[in-house]
Amino acid sequence: MQHPVHVLDCRQEVCPGPVIKVSRALKMVAVNQVVEVYATDPGAVSDMEALAKQTGQEIIRVQEEADGVRILIRRLR
Amino acid sequence: MIDEEKKTRRLALVASKGTLDMAYPPLIMATTAAAMGWEAGIFFTFYGLSILNKDKIDHLKVAPLGNPAAPPPLAAVPMGVPNFLGGLPGMTGIATAMMKSWMRKAKMPSIRELLEMCVEGDVQLFACATTMGVMGIKQEQLIDGAKCAGATTFLSYAADADVSLFI
Numbered sequence: 001m002q003h004p005v006h007v008l009d010c011r012q013e014v015c016p017g018p019v020i021k022v023s024r025a026l027k028m029v030a031v032n033q034v035v036e037v038y039a040t041d042p043g044a045v046s047d048m049e050a051l052a053k054q055t056g057q058e059i060i061r062v063q064e065e066a067d068g069v070r071i072l073i074r075r076l077r
Numbered sequence: 078m079i080d081e082e083k084k085t086r087r088l089a090l091v092a093s094k095g096t097l098d099m100a101y102p103p104l105i106m107a108t109t110a111a112a113m114g115w116e117a118g119i120f121f122t123f124y125g126l127s128i129l130n131k132d133k134i135d136h137l138k139v140a141p142l143g144n145p146a147a148p149p150p151l152a153a154v155p156m157g158v159p160n161f162l163g164g165l166p167g168m169t170g171i172a173t174a175m176m177k178s179w180m181r182k183a184k185m186p187s188i189r190e191l192l193e194m195c196v197e198g199d200v201q202l203f204a205c206a207t208t209m210g211v212m213g214i215k216q217e218q219l220i221d222g223a224k225c226a227g228a229t230t231f232l233s234y235a236a237d238a239d240v241s242l243f244i
Binding site (some may be wrong): 011013014015016017018020022023024050051054055 | 090112114115184185186
C-alpha cells in the first residue's frame with residue numbers, strides 16, 4: 001500500500017477539529033496521495049466516511065488501535 | 078461517490094440565539110460544511126447577532142436559570158439543586174466559566190476561532206439588517222466579513238440551499 005504523505009494526530013480533539021484538519025490536508029496533498037489520521041472522537045469514522053463521500057475521496061483503511069482509530073484517506077480528485 | 082453533475086451543495090443557517098451554548102452549533106455546522114466543500118451561509122438575527130459583535134464575541138454567556146439540563150454549579154453540591162438557585166447573583170458567571178473549561182478540555186476552538194475558521198472557509202456571515210436597526214447596532218461594531226443583509230437576501234440564498242436549519 002502507498003505510504004501516507006501527510007500524518008495528522010487528532011487524538012483528544014472533538015468535532016469539528018478532525019474533519020477540518022483532514023479537509024485541509026486533502027487539499028494540500030496531490031491526487032492519489034494518502035492522508036493518515038489518528039483520532040479518538042467517537043464520531044470520527046462516520047465523519048471521515050461522510051467527508052470522503054461528500055468530497056469524492058476514498059477511505060482505504062480504518063483500523064482500531066489501542067489509543068484511538070487510524071484512518072487512511074486517499075485523495076481521488 | 079459524488080455525482081459529478083450535482084452542483085456544489087449549500088447549507089443555510091439561521092443563528093437566532095446569543096448565548097455561549099447556542100453560538101457553537103451554527104459555527105460547527107458551517108465550518109464542517111465548508112470543510113466538505115459546501116457553500117455555507119449563516120443569517121445572524123436577534124440575539125444571534127451578538128456572535129458577530131466584536132465586543133461581545135469573547136463574552137457570550139450561558140445561564141443555568143431555566144435550563145434544567147445544566148449541571149450543579151459546584152461538584153460538591155449534590156444533585157437536585159432547585160433550578161431557581163441559578164438566578165442567584167454570580168451563577169451565570171459560574172456556568173459560563175464551567176462551559177468554557179469543558180470546551181478547553183475538549184480542545185474545542187473558541188467562538189472567535191470558529192468565526193475565523195468560517196471566514197477562512199468562505200462562510201457567508203449575514204448580519205440581520207432588521208436587528209441592526211432595532212437594536213441600534215452599527216456595521217463597525219461587527220467583525221470584518223459580516224455582511225449586512227435583510228430577510229430577502231437570506232431567503233434568496235436559502236432558496237438554493239440543500240440544507241436549511243434554524244438554530
